[in-house]
Amino acid sequence: MFDILFVMIFGLSGRVLTKDTDTKGRFSSPVLDVTEKQLIIERNQTLQLNCRGRWELQWVLPSGVPKVYHGTQIKETRCGKKNNQYCSRLMLSPALAQHTGSYRCRYRQKHRKQTSVYVYITDSQRPFVKVQSEIPEVVYMKEGEPLVFPCRVTNPDAKVSLVKFPFHPIAPDYRNIIWNSKHGFTIRSPTFFYIGLFSCETIVNGVKYSNRFLTHRPVNKILDVYLNSTGLVHMLQGQMLALNCTVTAEWNARVSISWTYPQKANGSANIIRRISRSRTNMLFYSVLTIPSLSTADRGLYKCHVTSGPSKRETNATVIVYDQPFIRLKHRDGPVVQASAGQKSFRLTPKLKAFPAPEVIWLKDGMVAAEQCSRYHVDRFSLVIRDVAEEDAGIYTILTGIQQYGLFQNLTLTLVVNVKPQTGEKTVSSQQPGTVQRGSRQALHCTSHGVPPPKIQWLWHPCPPKGLSPARLA
Ligand SMILES: *[C@@H]1O[C@H](CO)[C@@H](O)[C@H](O)[C@H]1NC(C)=O
Ligand SMILES: *[C@@H]1O[C@H](CO)[C@@H](O)[C@H](O)[C@H]1NC(C)=O
Ligand SMILES: *[C@@H]1O[C@H](CO)[C@@H](O)[C@H](O)[C@H]1NC(C)=O
Ligand SMILES: *[C@@H]1O[C@H](CO)[C@@H](O)[C@H](O)[C@H]1NC(C)=O
Ligand SMILES: *[C@@H]1O[C@H](CO)[C@@H](O)[C@H](O)[C@H]1NC(C)=O
Ligand SMILES: *[C@@H]1O[C@H](CO)[C@@H](O)[C@H](O)[C@H]1NC(C)=O
16 A cells, blocks of 8 residues: 555656656747737737746847836736746837837846747837937948948838938849848948938838938058157257157048157147048148156157057157267277278277267378278278278377367277288298308398287208108108
8 A cells, every 4th residue: 555655656756757857848948929920019009928938037128118118017927837937928008119129038047048029019100110310320330241221110011212312212132232121221241332321211101201321431440650750769958859640541530649758747748739631541640749858758758549449559768868978988998909901990989979979080180081092980980991001090089069069089099910921032042042061141031010020930951862852741
């Protein structure tokens, strides 16, 4: 008896279990009581939708239904044979044309699990879901994306045409130009033709209704950003700093230029902006001026450029000297050495100065560049081409900043080393010759070099007769 009861309970629970898995499959998404994809009701009627599911439910209504609307009623109950389901009834009364749209029922915790129905609420006085205001609606075009004129209608059978201002009807071709009563007109690949003023038009009972749109193509392409001084900018205290940031952008682009600079908090700079157009581009200038620099103005100056999501920047580092100066020193002592025959040699003392000084090189008291065509001044160095012995001497660099009465001189001595040379005829003797044994002979050797070469004599005894030099070696 106990055994039978046990089996019965067991069997019962087993059945409940299988039924449960059944419902799991059935209500993976909530279920609406309407099976059609769309409903058509008239204005002032009541819209009633019932939804059932396994978990708590939630409605998502078209944007035309105000969040707080006295006509909206939602009634939630537990339902199902075992009360283990959730039911929700939506009532909208009176339903109005602007409530046309997709009504969705979804699980509160699992938004992706949803079921929807599209409801048209017809109103002969309101064929478009949105009523046109004075100002046309702006529609943004994006590169590579379709363009949509969202003139949804309240009646799926409405005959709507698209017109480009002032009068250019555009017929749907269902390839590029598509009409859909739930979305409006879609242009799959819009061209420049679609920039302008457009309207969706329909005639109901002899009355023309329209929805107007202004298409706008935001342009955000920054082609180039140029600061007229970059890297290090050397300036003197009291001087005027002017930096010109020039931005080249696509036609119609809107660009904003801003600066960051050391004394920004004090607002010590004046900023002037200018826009000009060329045939192909837009040019935007922003000129930052600091009329009288102080040492506090030294540092990084950045020009930031933005156009929509595009960003670019460029910078310059400004160095401010409190006074003009010349610092001139030897690099490797007062005496420098070169070698005769060297392709080139550069005399470069250490020179730091601001502003840039004038430089003159003297050789032995005369202007170097005028003395020899092999001398030339490169920036402030003296370059000697094809170094020769006669280049040795005393060199003086004269530097000066006339404007500020600053002058400095520096003297260097150049020593030109010459490799010792013994010419063919430099050893004097009658060669080959025989002299008498015991006689006195003088041998002369002449050689030249800088520094003076040391001369060393070597004596090689003649090989005995009969032996070839090769064997001796
Ligand atoms: C809807 O109701 C309003 C006000 O109650 C009325 O003026 C209008 O004529 C009605 N419209 C329709 C289509 O019944
Ligand atoms: C800035 O520089 C551009 C050229 O790079 C020039 O055309 C423009 O006139 C300059 N702006 C000012 C205010 O000097
Ligand atoms: C940069 O532009 C400004 C304004 O046009 C000008 O005053 C300044 O001299 C320019 N600087 C250089 C280095 O060209
Ligand atoms: C700029 O501001 C700093 C701190 O706020 C101040 O020390 C400095 O003197 C100001 N410079 C000028 C030129 O007003
Ligand atoms: C300044 O500009 C240079 C060259 O464009 C860049 O390499 C450097 O990182 C910039 N410096 C700063 C601090 O932004
Ligand atoms: C530099 O040399 C020039 C010419 O020899 C001379 O007139 C001048 O006084 C010198 N200046 C200094 C600062 O030594």
